Amino acid sequence: MDVLNSEDNSNYEDYYNAEGLEEYGLCKKTHLKEFSNVFLPIFYSITCALSIIANLTLLILFIKYKILRKVLPLHMVISDFIFTLSLPFWAVYASSEWIFGDQSCKAITLVYMVSLYSSNLFVASQSLQRFMDIVCVVSTIRIFNSPKRNTIMCILVWLLSVLAAVVHVNFVETQKVHEQNICTFNFHNKVGWKIYVRFQMNILGFVIPFSVLLFCSIRLPCVSVVRNTFQMFKYEVGFTVMFLLLWFPYSVVIFLHALQDLHIFYTCSTNIHLDFAIQVTECIAFMHVFINPLLYIFLNKKVWKRLRNASKTPREYLLEECNSSSNMSSQDDAIELRSVQQYQAHDLSFCAERPNNLLPEPM
Known part of the structure; x- marks a missing residue:
């Protein structure tokens, strides 16, 4: 559920409603509502199942093998798990209406926004952590040791995510529209706050994480002196490219919605197209909850090796060990x-x- 696209009733309604107001009459959104009522619950359910499988697999590997246990990837998994917990609520909401009450509307929105911000920031923090480790080795700088620095980064990410999410929760409430309860924003005609929320989502959710990923993927091979430079470069580029593919379309549509809020353009057809675009790009962005752990598993040689060994039967493992020993x-x-x-x-x-x-x- 894209709570960012939920509009103040004084302007026009969110894309879950059958129709929205336009300057000269009603803007019919019947087909859009029918599409979202069918497609979104199915997508959220599939995404939730894939996320549980992928994140649980990585979490089990972290628990089983202490050598694989690192602070930032572990917190990324926790963040994606928390995000996954909100998907069943949005699936039910998309299929009918909000049936969980006003307090649950605020609570689920808080969980949704905190985990969304923190997941993207933890992806960027991992790249920043590797870059700082290499720089410290090359320049012999020892401001903080690595465990202490990683702990500080985790605290800052969670704190920043909570503070950013509080702004969303402050304006979210349940309303009754066309005899249906909706969980939506109500900015009370404060257009400035509406624009601020959208740009906060774009800057903190996309621009800052992607800038860190892009910087580290370009600079890390230049300062790296270790033998597995290509492996590290492949890891950085993989996450940078995937992050761009997942979040750039969604950020563009949010930016266009901000322009619409400023009345730079506003027609019925544009409104419908943007509402449809926000659904599609939102679904693409939500795929990060299972793509992040899968990408981490496939690009990390140590994790991938442990997963292959864990998936083998004891007989296959013994035969491989005997062959390697012979x-x-x-x-x-x-x-x-x-x-x-x-x-x-x-x-x-x-x-x-x-x-x-x-x-x-x-x-």
């Missing part, structure tokens, strides 16, 4: 044989050159 043993035998042969050859040549090798050399 290969190592045969390699060791070959190395030892070559060493003996080289030693014997060296010993024979030495004896041929010095036939009286048992006698001490003259001084």
Whole structure:
């Protein structure tokens, strides 16, 4: 549910309503409502199931293998899990109306916005953390050690996300429109706050995280001195490109809605197209809840190796270990044989050159 697109009733209604007001009459949105009533519940349900599977898999790996347990990725998983908890409520809302009460409207909106902001910021924080680790190694700077710095970053991300979400919750309430309860914004004719909320979403939810990801993906290979520079570059570029694909369309549509709020353009057809666009781009953006953990698993060699080993049966694992051990043993035998042969050859040549090798050399 895109609470950002829920409009003040004094202007026009959100895309869950059948019709909205325009300057010269009613703007019919019947087809848009019918589409959202069918498509959104199905999409939210599928996304919720995929997110639970992906995040639970990564969380189990973190719990099982201590070597994989890192603070920022762990908090990213927690944030995506929290976001996933809000999806069933939005699925029910999209299919009919808001049936959970006014306090639940505020609570679910708070959960939704905090996890949305924090998930994107944690993705960017991981890139920033790797960049700072490399810079500290190269320049021998030790302002904070890595665990302490990561803990501070986590606290700042959660605090900033909560403060940003409070602005949303302050204006969200339940209203009755066309005999249906809706969970929507009510800005009380304060257009400035409506514009602020949209630009806050764009800047904090997209511009800042993407700027950090882009900077780190460009600069990290330049300052890296470790051997797996290509692996780190692939990791950074993978998250940067995926973040752009998921969130850029949604941010553009939110920006266009802000222009509509300023009455730069406002026609019935434009309003309908933007409402349809916000649904589609919102669904694309929501896919981050299962794409983030999957991308982390596939791009992180350590995590991917542990997952492959965990998915094997005990017999397959033992056979692989035996094969690897036999290969190592045969390699060791070959190395030892070559060493003996080289030693014997060296010993024979030495004896041929010095036939009286048992006698001490003259001084």
